[in-house]
Amino acid sequence: MKKVAAAFLALTLILSPIGTIVFNDHSPSAEAKGYKSGKRGFTPNQNNFNKPVVDKKKDNASFTKKNGSQTAKPKSRGIMKGLMLGGLAGILFGSLFANMGILGSILGLLVNVFAIIAIIGVVRMVYMYFKKKKQDKDDMHRWQN
Numbered sequence: 001m002k003k004v005a006a007a008f009l010a011l012t013l014i015l016s017p018i019g020t021i022v023f024n025d026h027s028p029s030a031e032a033k034g035y036k037s038g039k040r041g042f043t044p045n046q047n048n049f050n051k052p053v054v055d056k057k058k059d060n061a062s063f064t065k066k067n068g069s070q071t072a073k074p075k076s077r078g079i080m081k082g083l084m085l086g087g088l089a090g091i092l093f094g095s096l097f098a099n100m101g102i103l104g105s106i107l108g109l110l111v112n113v114f115a116i117i118a119i120i121g122v123v124r125m126v127y128m129y130f131k132k133k134k135q136d137k138d139d140m141h142r143w144q145n
Contacts (some may be wrong), residue, residue: 089115093107093108093111094108
């Protein structure tokens with residue numbers, strides 16, 4: 001079986017340059033050689049142009065120079081951060097449960113299921129917090145009328 005697999009691998013490597021010649025779907029010449037763009041399509045309407053009114057006294061007073069340094073607001077990374085942390089957790093638990101056989105697969109599944117349940121629980125807690133906050137606000141305003 002190993003000899004057959006090695007023969008197929010060698011045959012694939014030998015015949016792979018021929019495939020690019022046979023199945024060449026790229027033409028050597030550019031297809032858009034004679035393309036000419038049309039007339040410019042945008043013509044601005046000069047009749048409805050409104051100039052903004054600028055008050056110079058307010059304009060000069062609005063600019064103030066700050067001497068302190070401003071720190072940049074940290075950006076949330078969103079899906080890329082989640083994918084990175086998920087990949088790191090997969091590597092960690094994959095290496096932890098690697099040589100356990102079927103028990104490792106079951107434990108890995110349990111870890112993933114518990115992680116999904118925890119995420120759903122956190123989302124539910126946030127939803128219920130805002131729902132209760134809105135309900136308390138409505139109850140308070142109901143008796144003031």
